[in-house]
Amino acid sequence: MNKSEVLELLKSVTYPGFSRDIVSFGMVDDIIIEGNTVTVRLKIATTQEDKKTAIVNDVKSTLEAAGVFKHIRVELLPDTSTAQASRLDVKSTSAIQGNVKHVIAIASGKGGVGKSTVAANIAAVLKERNYRTGLLDLDIYGPSLPIILGLNERPKITAEKKLLPLERYGMKVMSFGFISGNETPVIWRGPMVARMTEQFFADVEWGDLDYLVLDLPPGTGDVQLTLTQKIQISGAIIVTTPQDIALADVRKGADMFRKVNAPVLGVVENMSGFQVEGEILAPEGRLPYPLSIRFEKNDPVPVDETGRFIVHFELFKRGGGARESERLGVPLLGEIPISQEIVESTDAGMPIVLKNPESSISAVYRGIVNTIEENL
Ligand SMILES: Nc1ncnc2c1ncn2[C@@H]1O[C@H](COP(=O)(O)OP(=O)(O)O)[C@@H](O)[C@H]1O
Ligand SMILES: [Mg+2]
Known part of the structure; x- marks a missing residue:
């Protein structure tokens, strides 16, 4: 040797x-x-x-x-x-407090791509499958979890000065927003953000969990790398939009996780096309059936016997996500369209998988969680 x-x-x-x-x-x-x-x-x-x-x-x-x-x-x-x-x-002081079996890290190259929405829905499906689930939003600049979950309480602090997560929809949740308030954007500088994020991460007392879904701060820089180094991540998911998937986004995310030996489960392409659901109203309450409608340049869309239809518009060239993820060797876990339903569920403070389990989007989320279960 x-x-x-x-x-x-x-x-x-x-x-x-x-x-x-x-x-x-x-x-x-x-x-x-x-x-x-x-x-x-x-x-x-x-x-x-x-x-x-x-x-x-x-x-x-x-x-x-x-x-x-x-x-x-x-x-x-x-x-x-x-x-x-x-x-x-x-x-070494910044490990997770509590007994957590699996950590799923959700990352994105930048903010506003729907990372927290994806994280909340994945967590909600895990909870639905009877796993003890925690959800942690580490975005110090733009914490979105309070809005997505409709939560605006202050967490309690234990005698050991640890933060106790709030409970929502059967999940344990924690976000910077619960402490700082949602309105005030934080304008700290880089090193301070890194320190705050690490401190916050270490200060939450989770208790026993099967899954902790970690909504990482946007970006793939030093803050994210230090955070991911500290913990054994069981699986990482990268959220991106179709515009960004072809950019360095996915690659940078995948590289970051590979550096810390965290298995990348795949990519979720969010805001992938535009989906509209509708209903044809027949004056006599009866529709000629079978029926389909056609929007300009789109393939015919089937209408069911009650008059309902879903039409999907591609805003960008189709298949970019699939192609790009294949090239990088990172599986495409699911494509989620821009949808009025998601806007409504955010307004209602309830993840779509709970608010509208019948939706085709909820089915995509359940598929993503199947992949998580199969891999861990
Ligand atoms: N597929 C979607 N369709 C419509 N709106 C969406 C979709 N995904 C996210 N959004 C909205 O976009 C905004 C940003 O999403 P969020 O999850 O907070 O992003 P991030 O955590 O990446 O900053 C939210 O208002 C959310 O409701
Ligand atoms: Mg967010």
Whole structure:
């Protein structure tokens, strides 16, 4: 076994509390192989001794399991890079509070694409399937969850100064908006936003959950990367619109999750075309049947015996989402049109899957949750 093979093995050793490995953190300073003795030199800049011990033990047992070396030595070098230390020590305090089985992260390249709407509906379907479900909106600039769920209460604080999530539609929910109020846009600067987001993330007491749906702040920059590093994400979903899917959006999102070893479940294309539902009113209360109507340039649309029809207009070139996601190797989980029903359900403060379970859009959401269940 040579040096690079040892290094490869050490990639399975993660930093305690992170899904990221010690190699990618730059903690492996040197590997020396002499006969059947291997010496690994580590540079771990943390003030927490238990973390160091855990890593040393993990390195030893990983190399022992390989069964190649007779003597395994791990040396800790003093590390003066305080930047790494403070970064890691901050991160290590920012784990999820509670016993959460699966974390589903919902991301998007920018705001306003419907990320929170998608997150709320996925959470609502999970709850409907009797999973204990939590939903966390981490958008500090434009928290949308209070509006989407019609919630405007202040969360309670425990004796340990942790925030207790609110309950809505059987889910546990938390959003910046519950604390800051919905109206005031926050105008903090970058580093402060990062710190606030991390702090907020760590301050919520979730209790026991099967699923935590994480509505990440929009973007795929440092704030998002640090957040995703901190937790073991079971599956990531990227929300995009047809205009953005061809841009770097999906790729950037997918790259971010791959960097932290989080499996990307796929892409949801939101605002994919425009869907109108309607009803033909016959004066005598009877319709000639079978019947179809045709809108200009669109294929004929069938009308059912009660006179109802759904017509779908493409606003952008069709199939872009499917093509692009195939090219990137990220499955297309579903396409959700711009729809009056979603506007109405937002106004009503109730996810469409609950307000209108019969809708074809609700069926798309249930399909997305099927994929989540199959993959986890
Ligand atoms: N498919 C859709 N059809 C119509 N309106 C939508 C759709 N998806 C989202 N919206 C609306 O767009 C706005 C932004 O959605 P939101 O989920 O808050 O976006 P984000 O969390 O990405 O900023 C909301 O008012 C929401 O009701
Ligand atoms: Mg949002």
